[in-house]
Amino acid sequence: MKVKTIASGSKGNCTIVLCDNTNIIIDMGISYLTLKRSLEENSLSFEQFTAILITHSHKDHINGLKSLIKNTNLTVYIPEKMYNDLEDIVPRYRCEFIEDNFNIQEVEIELIHTSHDAPCSVGFIITYNKKTLVYVTDTGYINRKYLSKMTEKDIYVIEANHDEVMLMDGPYPRFLKERVISDKGHLSNKTTAKYLKKIIGKNTKYIVLAHLSEKNNTEEKVLEAIHEELDDTKIQILIARQKEESPMLEV
Numbered sequence: 001m002k003v004k005t006i007a008s009g010s011k012g013n014c015t016i017v018l019c020d021n022t023n024i025i026i027d028m029g030i031s032y033l034t035l036k037r038s039l040e041e042n043s044l045s046f047e048q049f050t051a052i053l054i055t056h057s058h059k060d061h062i063n064g065l066k067s068l069i070k071n072t073n074l075t076v077y078i079p080e081k082m083y084n085d086l087e088d089i090v091p092r093y094r095c096e097f098i099e100d101n102f103n104i105q106e107v108e109i110e111l112i113h114t115s116h117d118a119p120c121s122v123g124f125i126i127t128y129n130k131k132t133l134v135y136v137t138d139t140g141y142i143n144r145k146y147l148s149k150m151t152e153k154d155i156y157v158i159e160a161n162h163d164e165v166m167l168m169d170g171p172y173p174r175f176l177k178e179r180v181i182s183d184k185g186h187l188s189n190k191t192t193a194k195y196l197k198k199i200i201g202k203n204t205k206y207i208v209l210a211h212l213s214e215k216n217n218t219e220e221k222v223l224e225a226i227h228e229e230l231d232d233t234k235i236q237i238l239i240a241r242q243k244e245e246s247p248m249l250e251v
Contacts, residue, residue, distance in 0.1 A: 001131040002250045003155055006030065006038050008137075008210045009242035013061050015135065015157065016044075019128040022105040025052040025074070026124065026135060029060040032067035038245060046072045051096070051104050053077050055114070056121035056138060057085035065089050077104065079111070082120040112146045114139035117184040125149060131251045133157065134199075137211045140183040142195055152201025154251040157240065160193075160209040160226070161186035162216035170216050180216070189217065189225035197229040206249050210240040 002018040012029035016039075023044075028035070039045055052074050055061055066089045068074065076090050080097040083090075100111045112123035116138045123136035134150045136142065137159040142150075150156075167177055167188075179185050187195075196207060209222055219239050226237060240246055 001126075001128050001133065001154070002248050003133055003157065003206075003208075004042070004248045005157065005208060005210065005240040005246040006035060007242055007245075008240035009212060009214065010060055011242055012063060013055075013137070013211065014064075016049075017126060017133060018044075019107050022107045022128070023049045024104060024107070024126070025049060025068075027055055027061040028052060028065040028068050029063045031064045032071055035064065035068070042248070046074065049074055051075050051077050053109075053124060054082065054086070055123060055135075056116060056118040057082060058116075058118055058138070061138075062086070062089065069094055077102075079120050079122065082122075085119060110149065112136055112150070113143070115141055115143070115184050117179065117182075125153070131155075139187060140181075140185045141187070141191070147195070147199055151199045152203050153199075154203050155206045155208070155249060156196065156200070156204070157208040157210050158192055158196070159187045159211040160189045160217070160222045161211050162188050162213045163218070163221045163225070164188050164190065166218075166221070167213075167216040172215070180213075186211065186213075189222045193225045193229035196226065200230070200233075200235060204235050205251050207235055207237045208240050208246060208249070209237065212239065212241075214242070 006014040013027045014030045015026040017024045077096045108127040110125040114121045126133045132153040133155045135157045
């Protein structure tokens, strides 16, 4: 399994997951041409991809979806509840409506139902060839029933959106600050660090910290929060950036 974040942040999100003959895009918040160019630079093409998964219908996760559907034959895998927000973008026949557990060819996927201010919002536990990626962004908290399912996996792509002090002292209006810190908002650095301390294990090779706020966070603050909880860890910790792709991570 190989994983690469193409873009991560409030202006657009997109990640690719490569599983030999089954390749998957997660979210399409960037333009079709941006992703096309990125794939070509990595010696890939849309013809090599099977599916796209969507976490939720906010613009920074679906901004390029209409163009992607127009220019490719990819199937969109979503819970049926999400389709109400996408029906003007994706024809119904291009969708595969998914349950909490499903397969895309030989890849096994389990949904994590996240808590965000969207009608339907999910993360993913993706397993292929005994290797597992946990992908969770845009959630105010993680229900504890999912934590055991997320434990001791190989790669975590997980939101670390804001530093709480920076957020509350920052330029956002009060209603927006309250949205971000609410149970339907975003994970803070400290909250993510505490979750990771509970779930990482001997198999964990990479942690990718995603969806950092440009105004309410810094890379230094998020790494400080993570290392405070994960003292002396040998796991490789990376930052997913808005305008810079991550390395291709392989497990």
